[in-house]
Amino acid sequence: MTVASKLKQTIASLKGAAATMETYAAHHPDQQVKETFKTCRQQAEQIIAELDQRLQEMEFEEPQYKGF
Template identity: 40%
Template sequence: MTIGSQVKQSLANLKSIHATLQSLALKSVDEQAQRTFHEAMLTTEEVIDHLKQRVSQLEREEPQYKGK
């Protein structure tokens, strides 16, 4: 497995974390919990953005592994 695909896997994981956090933020009854989940969601968005950049960078470096 190339580093490119590993990073992509992490990106997918992060997206799933993001979605779960979002659904928890919606489903929680307690406001404090809602806010915490929401903030966490925003943080993961930042991380996702960075990771996306990194993925395109890697794809430029190793065009043969350009993702499906």
């Protein structure tokens, strides 16, 4: 497994975790817990954006990884 494919797998996992946090935030009765989940989701989305940017750089530098 290449670094690029591992990075794509990590991004997909983080997107799933962010979606789960959003669901938990929407359905939890405690407002403080909702805010905590929202904050964690926002942090996860920021990390996802940074990893996406790095993936684009990798694909630009090593075109053979594009599409895997």
